Amino acid sequence: MSEIKLPIIITKENCSRCHALIDWLDKNDVKYVEKDINDEDFVSQLLNDENFLGTFCDADGCIVNTPVVMYKGKYIFKELFGISGLREKEAEKLFGVS
Numbered sequence: 001m002s003e004i005k006l007p008i009i010i011t012k013e014n015c016s017r018c019h020a021l022i023d024w025l026d027k028n029d030v031k032y033v034e035k036d037i038n039d040e041d042f043v044s045q046l047l048n049d050e051n052f053l054g055t056f057c058d059a060d061g062c063i064v065n066t067p068v069v070m071y072k073g074k075y076i077f078k079e080l081f082g083i084s085g086l087r088e089k090e091a092e093k094l095f096g097v098s
Contacts, residue, residue: 007032007071007095010064018067020086028097037066051075069094 009025009032011018025032035042046052047062055075056062069076071094079090092098 010068012037
């Protein structure tokens with residue numbers, strides 16, 4: 001999955017951080033693909049991605065806190081949010097927004 005050119009935003013229903021990120025992306029005209037973490041076909045793809053498994057899974061299972069950004073072969077999740085919400089400077093750097 002790492003060869004995808006657009007960022008994939010992994011979200012779930014009733015996720016305020018997910019909505020904040022999607023709103024910011026839309027406001028800044030950043031193109032992306034949104035995927036729901038509850039989509040069984042998508043989860044099946046993730047479970048075949050060694051990078052995903054190494055980032056989110058251990059012997060006890062997988063834990064994914066949304067939103068997660070899949071972009072340029074990496075998973076970005078902690079870097080974009082702090083106590084006060086979306087770290088806009090980090091988002092600007094990641095998505096090339098000036």
